[in-house]
Amino acid sequence: MLSSANGDSVMKTLPGDEIRQVQWRFSDRFDLQMLVQSARSVARGLVARLVASGARNTHEWTEEKAQMLTAFDEAGITSVFMDPEDGGYIEGPKNFALALLAFELAWVDGGAATGSLAGNLALEPIKEKGTEQQRSHYMKLCVPPAPGDTRKAWRGAFALTEPIPYVGVDTGVLGGKVGIARWNDGEEPILHVEKRGRFITNMGFANFVCAAVDSDDPRIKGSCMVILEEGDPGVFDRGTPTKKLVHQLSSTTDPVFSLDIPASRIIGGYSVKDGVIVPQWNHSQIIESVFRRTRVTVGLMTSAKLLSAIEPVIRYQRGRFRGGASGAEGTPRHDLGLQMKEDPLHRLIDVWATGEASASLGFATARLFDEFDPLERETERLLGDLNVAPGRAQMRTMMEAQKRAIQFLEESAKPESGRYSTGVASLPDDTLVRFAITDAITNVLCPATKLWNTGHGANMMREAVSLMGGYGITEDCPGFLGMKWMDAQLEATYEGPEAVQRRQLSVTMANELFLTIFRGWIREMRGIASEYPETGACTLASAMELWLWSLTYLLEGKDADGRPLFKDQRQGVTFPMADALSWLLASRCQILDTIELAARGAERGLDAEALPGYVRFFSDLCHVQAARAAGETSRVCSLLVYGYNRHPGWKDEGACLTDEELVSAESLIPGSAAGVAGTADSIGADGTRATKAGPCAGHEGLETFQRLQKRLHACLSGSALAKDRAARALTSVSIPEALDYPA
């Protein structure tokens, strides 16, 4: 039990791989553990040397940057994405594996991670929606050659929808066109593609490009994605390098394509109906299936930056005064440096807690996608077997499944069911219900990861940089922290900027099935709190309750002008609620990971003497983060619940009692005026009134909100003590003598 065994335990060293494997649930996956080590050797070897030697100082794709591709191939990074039959070595879904990979590479440089992931991004549309033939063909082309094989592996790029001149727009706005160049009888149609890309990663060396295009020919229906190859007839212009301020280790250009390609390059194939080519998938369908997964890895890239900042900041803090005139060896000033002061310690704890929470959220989401992938395929197969056609019929079937899912969850919530978990493993043996529940969760966790990890993460990276003083914004800053701060901002932007994620969340978080699941999570946190009170799970549960009540209120409520509060266009309401939810979800995942460490650390062979110290420290971080999430939730909910009511004014009818009314009241009930006269909300006989905006606002109908908020505020008890304790641990934790990469 945490509370008894870990009371005085102290974390002795920074958490190593063994700890992370338990927290992030891959201690029994040796393939992933090896992948981590392999990616780490590239990141902290070649990639770090490139950054340290100034390779980021040019936008061009250089020979020295190209060494990374060979290193990725040799270290098995390129082939992680492939299935064993295509030359890969990891069986089953790869979301979690790719998440770990991105995390390791981004620990040193986000551009290197992006370059690696972009190759997969190019293959993702083919993998997810391509024909069997396309899939097999391109996977085999892209798998790195075996030793002795002289074949050159192909690289891909993914060209979405960005029309010139802007970067990153709505996915509905397409910047490319496709028409029919030739269509001879009995032959395959030849398409002509005109596409100008903007900000296309890997374009400096890509051999093929998956491009989104819209039809400008009546003989092609709608939009689609096509595969363009380097040798196709026409123009395959890689374009000029983009002048990025960040991620310079990835190749990014603005290419131009004007090419003729066979229609068989339409991803997913096509059919011909009444002389019209009908692509199997439009570009939106493909993009949705692609980005749904890849956004999680981007979120984890920022998590890696935050956690990578801890060791260099501690080292900087401790050594800050060494070598100076005062502070001889052995004195606190020499040994602790800035760690003698509370503020830098507390701020570092905030950075660390954020990093932990965001990593927990990202990895939990990636793992969930690994469960979701086969479930999605099984659901597609099942619907096919049941002859449920895509469209309305499928929607009806899924709505029924959603109802069954809600019913199941509500039954499970009854005390006699004895469960408080809504984990996938505990779901019923009904594929559609399992799919509906998992889908509802991923629809929230994925945008929450992208939004919170990168957006809030970028803010906290600024905090990390600030902890290094002026050193933080130099190229020599250990851990490349200044660069990572800038990189985090790009990660918050690409693959769907924050507004896109907030918009998606504002829809998916109000789904009744998700809200039912969320209620289960509140119970889950209460249950955990009773066993592990130090984690702050109770604080979090109170914050979740406040958020849920507020959402329900906002969904039904109207503002002072009678306009509905929770509407698509009312982003002043929906977006902050999405932000607040993301805080809560990250904190919840962090607590679950800490519980996993406490519950399974010993059986996973972690050192029995050291484990309680880690559990104690991570519990304190959880408590700190839960309190911050609670504070943020309270702030957002207060603003929205009260903020759309008009403040009463002195002249508003019935807002306060005037002289005449007081006299009248006195005549009816002698002595009654004495209770009101002279109070802040009355107007005196001479017309004087208190110097404020008006009588205090009422709170009719908000009593429950006030009760929940009051409870939440009291629930913050102990959180500052946890921060103090965690800060103290920072002063004694052992760190290596130098970073394990040149920086």
Add this chain to the structure above:
Amino acid sequence: MESGYHIVVCGSLVPDPLQTLEPDVGPKGPALKNEMVLPSVLDPWAAHALYEAAHLAKEYAGSKVWLVSVGPKQRLQQLMMTVAQKAPFSFVPVDGSASGFCDPFETATALANAIGAIPDLDRSRLLLFGGYASASRDAGVTLQVVGEMLGITEVFLAVDSLSVSENGEISLLERVEGGNYLFSECDCPPLVVGWATGHLPEPPNNPQIGMANMRSIMPALQKAPQVQVGAEGVSFAKVELPQQQRTTRIVKDVPVEQIAGEIVAWIRG
């Protein structure tokens, strides 16, 4: 007649050299502070021996490589997540202490017993490899004692090069004083080779090789015999780090000549 070598590499984990290594006295005698939770790596000298072994095995068909390690089982498993990706080998783990304070004789006994128990090991083709020194203990005697226990009399230390002639003769270069090499020739195995750094770079990690190795590594770890190795009867009067040598500087873009110059200047005082 079967061809190739049977190469047994002795080597285990040591704390990551970047970590702060502080001697401490624990309940079982001297130890490093937080030793059980410090990240560890394969002893760099033993790692060179492993890379050389893998290279040799690749050159001579029919060769086979074993890595024999005495160390805590859980930590050996973690170590294998990196080491197993470097080269194909069979793992022979022995669950015991890898502390630098263990008596080399006890460690050597555990190693020799483990090597003696390897099935199908052909001693007439045996090359016993290891580091001539160690990052945790620089006595440089463990490998020699193992060789002695296995009855191998040809021992070469601080080896940087091993080559095989067409007629099977083995040539070795051993480091000696003054930056010179001692050149030796040996008719045939078995022999003991304590490697210095060799000439091979560290192979890149390859998860595919790792996955292939792990098929035999995990069962081997599960069956690893437990041994008690320590320093019974030995008392350490004093244990301390040479502080001056633990001053680590991280520099970049410094030419080799300048680094050498600084070292020479430091030695001269």
